[in-house]
Amino acid sequence: MSTEKRLAVARLWHEGNSFSPLPTTLADFERREWFDGVAQLARYRGTGTELGAVAAFLDSHPDWEIVTLRCASAPPGGAVEDALYEGIVTDILRGLADGGRWDAVYLSLHGALVTMGEPQADLKLIRRVRDVIGSTVPLGVSFDLHANVSPELVHLVDFASGYKTHPHVDMDQTAARVLAELERLAAGGARLAGAVAKVPALLHSFNMRTNAGPMAETMADARAATADGVKDISVFGGFVWGDSPDAGGTALAWAETPQQARNAAEDIAARLFGRRAQFQTSLPTPQQGLAEALKHPGLVCVVEPSDNPLSGGIGDTTALLRALLDVRIDGEAVFAFFYDAGLVQMAAAAGIGGVLPVKLGGRIAPHFGAPIEARAEVLALTDGHFINEGPFETGMAVDLGATAVLKVDNVKVIVTSSCQAGIDPAYFRLHGIDLAKTRLVAAKAKNHFRAAFADRAAVIVDVDTPGPAALDLSVLPFRHLPAGMEM
Structure with missing residues (x-):
């Protein structure tokens, strides 16, 4: 009889914006991540991802058998x-039920997954996994820092733990x-006690970076409190555009005793709540932001978080480009991006050097800004493939x-066939853009943009524009928030 220990791995990673007009479909998962079978782990080896860690565990633990069930993630x-959700969950549950004996199960989740009809989709999946594997098999889960966490989790x-960096460079x-x-x-160690303490406030992620500010201070408090029997504390900011009964900030603690866990979670949650006003912010208009950025020499960046794909943006709003076209810039300006597969096809038909009439943006949700009509020259066409660096x-x-x-007046406009943020230098290189020779980048992005560009740009300015991840939460039709939640 084999003495190998057996680990089941499954992944369903998606951050859902409840107010986006575009549903997430199978095609979105297939373009980013859709596989099962341990052989597929090879492509994650050495990557800074959850599955990269699974591959490293496999390499360093020859006494473990890893069975990779359905792994799915979408932007x-x-x-x-x-x-689609039910099909993915059924795949995972069937794999667990038919897989024989498990010594442990690992789920890689985001924590802010919503479906059309289920605002607690991650929690529902965890419940169903536990029902299949029983009460004795160790079950561990990883979450994004922006997870909306239920007290039922523990x-x-x-065991569960969340990213401790934003931008997220510790997946x-x-x-x-x-x-x-x-x-x-699995080796017989004693189970830790867990505790969740909720923060009854929606915390905007604009000021949630962990290099400075209220989240950095709270993370430092959590690190200092991880001692004397407290083994791990995760601080979750929550995802404000995910309409969920579990919305709001969270502190999750694991300790040797229930009292230690509860004290740690409640203390960190209280500190996070006490800093809630520091998460509030105001942003300049696009015109103000462009003027401020251009006061600085070298490469400058202006980003519009309201249409950031990593917050559920749709790559379609027009306010920032409209303002940019009114500014005459001494040097190259780049706008990243619009999501419009039909326009890409039109550009491909015209060919490089071709000139065509275009409508930019306003295709999906014109109430966030009417399309910009212009004539554009096709500068480049690509297959859209690159490796994050x-x-x-x-x-x-x-x-x-x-x-x-496309070149529209004095601006190079990137148009893509899927809605994914341009936050990596290789994204721009793919499109023939030399950042060293670029004066201004205007991007549909937010905090993750800073991971690669904070050291490259003289300044990065966030601006307020209409969009599905807009700054003003009071205009959004929430239905599932807990009573008494502060906005």
């Missing part, structure tokens, strides 16, 4: 179609933490679908 976007899992470290705890439990998801292959670069 942040609108709610996942209900039938009654369902043996692999987070998974490694969970895997190490599962290994300890920045610190966010380092080494991961990206497929944008076919893309085009």
Whole structure:
């Protein structure tokens, strides 16, 4: 009889914007990540991702058999179609039920997954996994820092931990933490006690970076409190555009005793709540932001978080480009991006050097800004494939679908066939853009953009524009928030 220990791995990673007009479909998952079978782990080896950590665990643990069940992730976007969610969950549950004996199970989740009809989709999945594997098999989960975490979590899992950096450059470290705890439990180690303390406030992620500010201070408090029997504390900012009964900030603690865990979680949650006003912000208009950025020499960047794909943006709003076209810039200006597969096809038909009438943006949600009508020259066409080289998801292959670069007046406009943020230097190199010779980049992005560009740009200015991830939460039709939640 084999003495190998057996680990089941499954992944369903998606951050859902409840207010996006675009649902997340199977095609979105297939373009980014859709596989099962351990052989597929090879492409994640050495990457800064959760599955990169699983590959490293496999390499360093010849006494473990890893069975990779359905692994699916899609870029942040609108709610996942209900039938698609159910199909993915059924794949995972069937694999667990038919797989025989498990010594541990690891789930890689985001924590802010919503479907058309289920605002607690991650929690529902965890419940169903626990029902299949029983109460004795160690179950560990990793989450994004922006997870909306339920207090029920600690009654369902043996360990869970979240990213501790924003921008998120510790995905692999987070998974490694969970895997190490599962290994300890599988070897007979004592189960830790968990506690969740909720923060009754929606915390905007604009000021949630962990290099400075209120989240950095709270993370430092959590590190200092991880001592004397407290083994791990995760601080979750929550995802404000995910309409969920579990919305709001969270502190999650694991300790040797329930009292230690509860005290640690409640203390960190209270500190986070006490800093809630520091998460509020105001942003300049696009015109003000462009003027401020251009006061600085060298490469400058202006970003519009309201249409950031990593917050569920749709790559379609027009306010920033409209303002940019009114500015005469001494040097090259780049706008990244619009999501419009039809326009890419038109550009491909015209060919490089071709000139065509275009409508930019306003295709999906014109109420966020009417289309910009212009004549554009086709500068470049690509297959949309590149490898991330920045610190966010380092080494991961990206497929944008076919893309085009159009020149409209004095601006190069990138148009793609999928809605994915341009946050990596390789994204721009793919499109023939030399950042060293670029004066201004205007991007649909937010905090993750800074991971690769904070050291490259003289300044990065956020601006306020209409969009599905807009600054003003009071205009959004929330239905599931807990009573008494501060906005």
